Amino acid sequence: MALVVQKYGGSSVADADGVKRVAQRIVATKKAGNDVVVVVSAMGDTTDDLIDMAKQVSPLPPGRELDMLLTAGERISMALLAMAIANLGHEARSFTGSQAGVITDGSHGRAKIIDVTPGRIRTALDEGSICIVAGFQGVSQGTKDITTLGRGGSDTTAVALAAALDADVCEIYSDVDGVFTADPRIVPAARKIPKISYEEMLEMAASGAKILHLRCVEYARRYNIPIHVRSSFSQKEGTWVVDSSEIGGQDMEQAIISGVAHDRSEAKITVVGVPDKPGEAAALFTVLSEAEINIDMIVQNVSAASTGRTDISFTLPSTDGQSALTALNKLKERIGFESLRYDDRIGKVSLIGAGMRSHPGVTATLFGAIADAGVNIEMISTSEIRISVVVAQDDIDTAVAAAHHAFDLDAEQVEAVVYGGTGR
Numbered sequence: 553m554a555l556v557v558q559k560y561g562g563s564s565v566a567d568a569d570g571v572k573r574v575a576q577r578i579v580a581t582k583k584a585g586n587d588v589v590v591v592v593s594a595m596g597d598t599t600d601d602l603i604d605m606a607k608q609v610s611p612l613p614p615g616r617e618l619d620m621l622l623t624a625g626e627r628i629s630m631a632l633l634a635m636a637i638a639n640l641g642h643e644a645r646s647f648t649g650s651q652a653g654v655i656t657d658g659s660h661g662r663a664k665i666i667d668v669t670p671g672r673i674r675t676a677l678d679e680g681s682i683c684i685v686a687g688f689q690g691v692s693q694g695t696k697d698i699t700t701l702g703r704g705g706s707d708t709t710a711v712a713l714a715a716a717l718d719a720d721v722c723e724i725y726s727d728v729d730g731v732f733t734a735d736p737r738i739v740p741a742a743r744k745i746p747k748i749s750y751e752e753m754l755e756m757a758a759s760g761a762k763i764l765h766l767r768c769v770e771y772a773r774r775y776n777i778p779i780h781v782r783s784s785f786s787q788k789e790g791t792w793v794v795d796s797s798e799i800g801g802q803d804m805e806q807a808i809i810s811g812v813a814h815d816r817s818e819a820k821i822t823v824v825g826v827p828d829k830p831g832e833a834a835a836l837f838t839v840l841s842e843a844e845i846n847i848d849m850i851v852q853n854v855s856a857a858s859t860g861r862t863d864i865s866f867t868l869p870s871t872d873g874q875s876a877l878t879a880l881n882k883l884k885e886r887i888g889f890e891s892l893r894y895d896d897r898i899g900k901v902s903l904i905g906a907g908m909r910s911h912p913g914v915t916a917t918l919f920g921a922i923a924d925a926g927v928n929i930e931m932i933s934t935s936e937i938r939i940s941v942v943v944a945q946d947d948i949d950t951a952v953a954a955a956h957h958a959f960d961l962d963a964e965q966v967e968a969v970v971y972g973g974t975g976r
Contacts (some may be wrong), residue, residue: 704765
């Protein structure tokens with residue numbers, strides 16, 4: 553008997569028919585002799601609708617109350633799913649994040665999981681029940697307030713529960729058949745990846761691939777939990793995210809590049825005319841760190857000999873743009889930089905693949921393909937298995953398609969099917 557943790561996204565439980573279809577899949581897993589724990593997201597666009605409603609009531613809703621509101625979405629879907637399973641003749645018990653033992657820090661809207669104590673889940677499993685857990689939420693260790701984990705929080709909940717329960721596998725169900733070499737909505741010829749390492753999946757998630765959340769993959773890698781990314785709309789084998797040691801032989805040689813990811817949610821700030829002397833860059837980024845702003849790519853220009861000044865550009869989430877500008881403006885007199893430039897009409901395109909470590913010429917091929925497509929590169933960043941470039945937002949789709957084609961990632965026939973979801 554295996555212990556299987558399954559996670560179903562909002563598009564999979566978007567309506568009553570979806571809930572009933574998911575219930576049948578869960579019951580089939582149980583009938584196959586497995587213990588089953590299910591983590592469920594809010595139905596369809598419920599979370600976005602609740603955020604919209606909150607903004608209509610208050611332009612700046614208190615974080616505690618916003619979390620209390622947003623967790624209602626998952627409570628609705630978990631209860632409905634438990635009812636649908638009961639209708640199929642099996643006992644299911646639903647649990648909120650706090651009831652399931654998901655303990656977090658006190659940061660509302662983007663809480664981090666500190667611990668998982670799934671005592672009630674274990675008891676319910678021992679009694680033969682299917683456990684349905686509300687994703688995306690937990691309880692603060694200090695204040696005992698309800699918290700939410702931020703976007704992709706249900707994926708993280710599922711992997712954290714799988715680790716705490718020592719599950720055999722964590723299945724993440726969405727509206728596509730697995731992890732593809734690019735977003736099928738942009739590149740219809742994208743190919744499904746049968747197996748991918750945690751390392752490559754981390755880079756893809758960090759580079760904007762929406763299929764799995766970054767924190768979820770980090771958690772899985774730390775506890776070595778195999779993730780199976782599948783569609784709840786089909787029975788096809790999906791993508792396995794596993795340790796690189798489990799991708800042996802031909803698979804390892806199969807591709808230099810695993811995929812092309814993109815991110816439309818970034819903005820660029822340029823600090824113009826920074827005095828080129830020790831400590832100035834440190835002061836800038838210390839202020840941003842204190843404002844809890846995550847910086848992605850950084851480029852510092854060569855200092856102009858005549859003025860002894862330089863420009864520093866960096867990218868960050870566009871949602872943090874105003875906070876960053878406010879924080880930096882407070883330093884203007886102390887540091888003496890000339891001005892700030894802000895651009896939120898950019899996007900990041902990233903090439904990911906463990907194979908590029910041992911293959912020279914990858915960078916030249918990428919830049920050549922993007923240039924041939926008539927796209928200008930504004931910034932460049934690399935890691936051992938990733939090359940990222942910043943381009944104008946209007947050029948993202950063109951750059952993704954050009955990079956995908958340049959590395960022969962196009963499938964001969966269309967494999968990718970997007971079964972549901974509004975993409976909102």
